[in-house]
Amino acid sequence: MRAFLDALPGLSADVSDSERIDQLALLERVQAACVAAQARVMVDFDASQRHDQAEAGVPRRRQGGGVADQIGLACKISPQAAAMRLGRARVLVAEMPCTMRALARGDISERVADAAVRQTSHLEPADRRAVDALAAPRLPDMSLREADAAVRRLAYQRDPEGSVARIAAAARDRAVWSRPAPDCMSRLSAILPAAQGVAAYASLDQQARHLRAQGDGRTLSQLRADVLVERLTGQASAEAVPVEVGITMTVEALLDDSDEPAYVDGHGPVPAALARTIAAGRQQAETSRDPVGERSRAWVRRIFTDPIDGSVIAVDPRRRELDGPLRRHLDTRDRVCRVPFCDSPIRHRDHVEPYSEGGLSTIANGQGVCERFNYTKQLPGWRTIVLHPGHEHPRHEHSTTDAAQRRPRARGPAHRVEIITPTGHRYQSHAPPALGPGAVPARIGEVSELEHQLVLRLIDAA
Known part of the structure; x- marks a missing residue:
């Protein structure tokens, strides 16, 4: 395998464009086959580790612990992502052999196999194998969207009651999360039952259009975003966020003598100028909406770093909410x-x-x-x-x-x-x-x- 890996960088040298297309198609199949091979290795490793743990006297309920963590370190992914891969591997090997064979041959992609596993997750093993046998021969000629819909339809037909239960289970998994976005923005996402999601957006849209009709100069998209923040936080304006914000910056950047980017906890790097603005307690509002430059209610925990080696040298204890x-x-x-x-x-x-x-x-x-x-x-x-x-x-x-x-x-x-x-x-x-x-x-x-x-x-x- 190492020899094959070493040979890959030189594949496209001295070949025609037609051959390059053939290489791309073959590499796509190789990629899928590698995913299938990884799945088998994961399942075998899981079984071996469980056996060793049983021999070592680990209680049955704790057997399998640490397996996904080791897989994550080997594959350079998080333990949670590794656990998901291992779960998918178990399903493909034990309950969806037809889809597994198609993946091993490179006839379908990893994403199509994922869709097949996901859309049959509520089925009993016997029903899952039946859907697998029907769906797998059709998958190689389908797009990802088509494959997802086809497997979902077969699963609905196989177990209508289970499909209804799956919808109820999805509602129980409703959640909200936040992720950093480019350009010092943040992406706030929610997964909700359809009716609730539609109602929430309609309410934001209605209020945004009302403000727009009253002469507010913000765009509808800006208004929806600001109304969302105001409703969730209970504050009068979207900019006056009354929470603690941790900012790590060099002393030079604080003194306006450096453009070294700072680090905002929970977000990531931000320009030095923006960090100075936040650290000073000033709002980021547009001048048209904040003509007097009033100060926000944000608490800022400022952390300073050594300008020589970049290590943390002091933490400003302006607000101590943690225990020590x-x-x-x-x-x-x-x-x-x-x-x-x-x-x-x-x-x-x-x-x-x-x-x-x-x-x-x-x-x-x-x-x-x-x-x-x-x-x-x-x-x-x-x-x-x-x-x-x-x-x-x-x-x-x-x-x-x-x-x-x-x-x-x-x-x-x-x-x-x-x-x-x-x-x-x-x-x-x-x-x-x-x-x-x-x-x-x-x-x-x-x-x-x-x-x-x-x-x-x-x-x-x-």
Whole structure:
């Protein structure tokens, strides 16, 4: 397989365009076949791990724990995404053999196979196999949309009552979530029962059109968005958001002496100018709607970084809603779960080296992880080790009060942890740059006296 992988970069050299099209079609089939092969490997690995766990005395209800986590690390995807892949693999191997064969031959794509699995999820295994046998021969000639509709129709016909129950189950899974969007925007999404979704949008649209008719200069799209924010938060205007916003920025950027992008918690990088505006408490409203430049009610937790090495040097405790500086420091340093490729929100702040085994309750021995991994790493065969303690807070590094001896300096690499899985594979987890992925220190060298004094004041205030 490695030889095949090494040969791929040179495929299109010295061939005609007709041959390139043939190569594209063949590579698409190879991609699908690889997905099928991965599915079989996942199912075999799952069975083997469950057997080993049973032999080790793991209770039956906990057998299978950590399997998706290991798959995620190997495939460079989150544990949740790996669990979904493993679930799909089990279905294809055990309950949809015809679709699995079509995927292994490269006759259908991964997305078509996904649709077939998804649209039969409410069926009993026997009914699922029956639909699989009917649908699989038709899938190679269908688009994704056609395949999705065809399998759904067959599933409805096979089990009408189950289809109604599936709709009810979907309603129970209603949810709202938020994701960062380009250009310092945020995408707020909801999945709702059809009637509720239609009613919610109609209400927003009606109010937007009413305001527009009264002479409001905003577009209908802008009005719908602003009305949504105002209704959800209960505030008078969309810009006056009364919540805490965490901003990480360099001292230079704060002083308007650098364009180094800042980092907004829960969103990502933003331009330095926008960060200064938010940190100062000013609204982002258009001048036509905010002629006096009134200040918003947003609470801003400002976090400053060392201009030499980019590490967090102080946290402004303007509003302490969390239970202690250690937890806040870990949240600020790690941002999301420290497991590679996970990106889940931090739910547990835990010892890397267990407290029960002598691990200390320090920043160096702490990390922020998701709930899933905190339980997974307690399973047999899992270990986590601190490879590098990272940067200690300058306050703890220097006992002297001499300002000259307290000058910030470069202190080596970031906090680093190694994860060891039951198969013996090792994965390293690095604390992310304080200003977000891809950030580098603004400059290398001595800080100015003004910056130095500001840093010391912030450290003393924290």
